[in-house]
Amino acid sequence: MKVLEAHNITKRFPGVVALDSVDIAFEPGKIHAVIGENGAGKSTLIKCLTGVYEPEEGDVYINGKDATKDRLLFDRVAYVPQEIDLFGHMSVAENLFIPYEKSGIQGTINQRKLQNMAVPILEKFRIPVKPDALVKDISVSAQQLLQIARACSHTDYQVLMLDEPTTSLTTKDTEILFDIIAEIKKDNKAIIFISHKLEEIFQLSDEITVFRNGKKVAYSPTEEVDIRWVIRQMTGKELDQSQVFYSDRVSDEVLLEVKDFTGDQFTDVSFELRKGEILGFTGLVGAGRSELMQGILGALPVIKGSARMEGEDWKLGDTNFAVNHGFIYLPEERKKQGILPVLSIKANISISSLDELMNGFSISAKKEEELAEKTIRTYDIKTPDSDKEIQFLSGGNQQKVIIGRAMSCNPKVLVFDEPTKGIDVGTKTEIYRLMKELAEKEEIGIIMISSEMDEVLKCSNRIIAMYEGRKVGEFPHGTDKETLLSAIIGISN
Amino acid sequence: MSEEKTTGKQNALVNALTKSNMTAMGVVLIILILIASVASPYFLDIYNLQSVVRDLAFVGMIGIAQSLLLLVGELDLSVGKIASLCGILSGIMMVHWGWNSWLSLIIALALGLVFGCINGLIITKLRLNSMVATIGMQGVYGGINLVLTKGKAITGVPENIQFLGKGAIGPIPYPFIFCVLVLIAVLFLVKKTKTGRYIYAIGNSREAAKILGIKVDKIRVMIYSLVGLISALAGVLYVARLGSAQSAIGENWPMNSIAASVIGGVALTGGIGNPAGALIGAAVISIIQNMIVLFGVNVYWQSAVSGLVTVAAISFSSISAIVREKRQRKVKLG
Numbered sequence: 001m002k003v004l005e006a007h008n009i010t011k012r013f014p015g016v017v018a019l020d021s022v023d024i025a026f027e028p029g030k031i032h033a034v035i036g037e038n039g040a041g042k043s044t045l046i047k048c049l050t051g052v053y054e055p056e057e058g059d060v061y062i063n064g065k066d067a068t069k070d071r072l073l074f075d076r077v078a079y080v081p082q083e084i085d086l087f088g089h090m091s092v093a094e095n096l097f098i099p100y101e102k103s104g105i106q107g108t109i110n111q112r113k114l115q116n117m118a119v120p121i122l123e124k125f126r127i128p129v130k131p132d133a134l135v136k137d138i139s140v141s142a143q144q145l146l147q148i149a150r151a152c153s154h155t156d157y158q159v160l161m162l163d164e165p166t167t168s169l170t171t172k173d174t175e176i177l178f179d180i181i182a183e184i185k186k187d188n189k190a191i192i193f194i195s196h197k198l199e200e201i202f203q204l205s206d207e208i209t210v211f212r213n214g215k216k217v218a219y220s221p222t223e224e225v226d227i228r229w230v231i232r233q234m235t236g237k238e239l240d241q242s243q244v245f246y247s248d249r250v251s252d253e254v255l256l257e258v259k260d261f262t263g264d265q266f267t268d269v270s271f272e273l274r275k276g277e278i279l280g281f282t283g284l285v286g287a288g289r290s291e292l293m294q295g296i297l298g299a300l301p302v303i304k305g306s307a308r309m310e311g312e313d314w315k316l317g318d319t320n321f322a323v324n325h326g327f328i329y330l331p332e333e334r335k336k337q338g339i340l341p342v343l344s345i346k347a348n349i350s351i352s353s354l355d356e357l358m359n360g361f362s363i364s365a366k367k368e369e370e371l372a373e374k375t376i377r378t379y380d381i382k383t384p385d386s387d388k389e390i391q392f393l394s395g396g397n398q399q400k401v402i403i404g405r406a407m408s409c410n411p412k413v414l415v416f417d418e419p420t421k422g423i424d425v426g427t428k429t430e431i432y433r434l435m436k437e438l439a440e441k442e443e444i445g446i447i448m449i450s451s452e453m454d455e456v457l458k459c460s461n462r463i464i465a466m467y468e469g470r471k472v473g474e475f476p477h478g479t480d481k482e483t484l485l486s487a488i489i490g491i492s493n
Numbered sequence: 494m495s496e497e498k499t500t501g502k503q504n505a506l507v508n509a510l511t512k513s514n515m516t517a518m519g520v521v522l523i524i525l526i527l528i529a530s531v532a533s534p535y536f537l538d539i540y541n542l543q544s545v546v547r548d549l550a551f552v553g554m555i556g557i558a559q560s561l562l563l564l565v566g567e568l569d570l571s572v573g574k575i576a577s578l579c580g581i582l583s584g585i586m587m588v589h590w591g592w593n594s595w596l597s598l599i600i601a602l603a604l605g606l607v608f609g610c611i612n613g614l615i616i617t618k619l620r621l622n623s624m625v626a627t628i629g630m631q632g633v634y635g636g637i638n639l640v641l642t643k644g645k646a647i648t649g650v651p652e653n654i655q656f657l658g659k660g661a662i663g664p665i666p667y668p669f670i671f672c673v674l675v676l677i678a679v680l681f682l683v684k685k686t687k688t689g690r691y692i693y694a695i696g697n698s699r700e701a702a703k704i705l706g707i708k709v710d711k712i713r714v715m716i717y718s719l720v721g722l723i724s725a726l727a728g729v730l731y732v733a734r735l736g737s738a739q740s741a742i743g744e745n746w747p748m749n750s751i752a753a754s755v756i757g758g759v760a761l762t763g764g765i766g767n768p769a770g771a772l773i774g775a776a777v778i779s780i781i782q783n784m785i786v787l788f789g790v791n792v793y794w795q796s797a798v799s800g801l802v803t804v805a806a807i808s809f810s811s812i813s814a815i816v817r818e819k820r821q822r823k824v825k826l827g
Binding site: 299322323324329338358361363 | 708
């Protein structure tokens, strides 16, 4: 018995076939992992299965009935998006039951009753917050779990669709989430699990479907295949998982020297960065790594401490100075802090190097176009043309635009904050290779902030671990994972 | 095959209309002009046209300025009061103190720049919301107005500058020429210069702009100053038009300038739109008001009718978008 089925669906956008004759079916009591590189068609599939898009060809059946004719059936599919979309200034309980009609609440809203109703759900999902707390004040992990709890507390759902639910979860919360998913599975619900983290997929799923370039390229029960098979199917080629990407040309010259940096969320941090080096910063979410870098950039206040770039004194609190003196920060929150969403790819690339594009008093359209074309070619950005709004690119391609933009303004230090968040294996490797190349050929210093242990170990020449705003250790490459892990959870030596 | 072709053509038309609100409103404007000229024999009368164009020049100028602020996601409700204050200050200099009238106008413009700059500094340094801060500031500027004039108009503005408001080059009134000059300057700023790009970047995401090293606050202050300057220009031109300086000048300009910008496709949320749209929006508003007078609508009904037609006009572009969506669905089912 299939609960959700897509028959031969095709969805086109101007210039691309996003989904090409896809057949897929989901069974109750099974966890079905859907994977593919960015732009492989996963998001479009989700939107077709939740009724947001109507496919041009093919049908979606829910409980054997055609859902394009009876759209109410789409209520049976509970979808948890990748990004948090809760109401920050409303209470946990209110967030849990909105929209009230779907949760079976009629008439006026009684806050106390809502809160009483919320308690057992919060317990079931092991969310350690009070029902009357405001969502903006609870941790990101708790918010993520709350989103899932919300999707499940609506009546009558039969399919639970989780889109990269673990990107902002700590290891401990990920385990909690997996326990909860296992319980939901026992309730005979169909679970669709979308993730880039292959280990998780093998830990959790019963079956795997792989997408590539809008086509379904492979399906298998999970126990019959391994990670290498998945990667081969996703990328169309073999990928060496044991490859390392640290720089081979670290010079002795110190590029950036940070001394006793203290701010709101970092305390007495000192470190040095050399030319051609990739320096990894690891730690838990909230360890103060991003804040430290934003302090150097000048976007966040620094109470105490000083910095020197190539021996010259560094000015604090002025992002314009920092950028003009070669310190470029590529933010973790790509959508909020990185891209300029409704501007074209071209305008997003050129914004940092307008000085070189001037023709007298005005920007030369020709030079701008040339720069955009060159960047698109150099960084292999997949887009039909440079006039497309950047918000319509996939995450990996947006990241490449941002890297290309950073490189066009002659950086000395590049800070990559979680550079592969939400990015698939194939593109991840591309970005690692790019970092290595930039460090070696352009002689810049790279700081990579990452919470993924494997990534830090693969790419860094040196690793600095942070815990609760303090630097708790510095390790050479080749350090074993256990040492690093104990450092970031605050156990010294 | 042939059927496909016609749908293709129709789609191209619908696409062109719905591409941006500005082009859609351009079409609305042309339709309005056609209706007005067919329905009323007086619309195309040169005297009537001149008066419409003279009117829209003022709302247009302020609208163009306002659209700059809307592009960074902010707005200024004190534009009208800055305009009347600068007009009155120029009147005091010219009439009461007997200063050279050209010098007085230039000083008044400079003061407009200063008032705008004050708005900008208050809003950026104290991190205030632009709407609330400028509601406060319009009270301040309006209050100074009343203190200076005690509510009385300053009459006897020198003849030698009155042509700036009353005169015309050939059939084209001077205020409209200034309006077009302002538009050209603003379009150059927005489309061709680095600052223009930074304006759009800030409107897209202030955080991202800051991380990119853009001097966000400096640019915001600069826009507020520019808005103050353009408001002052509109104010002194209006004084020249009336031949007297009054504190009632610019009463409707804040709301009309925002309406004109939004009608012309500039988004309230920032980062989207073209200042030229504000001029189209201003023309739509002015022509609607003119038609109401020409058609002899009862005085008491005028405001309601003009409001209704304005809402109908902005609905045009969103309705055409809805139609396009429906059509696409139908194509799929058929």
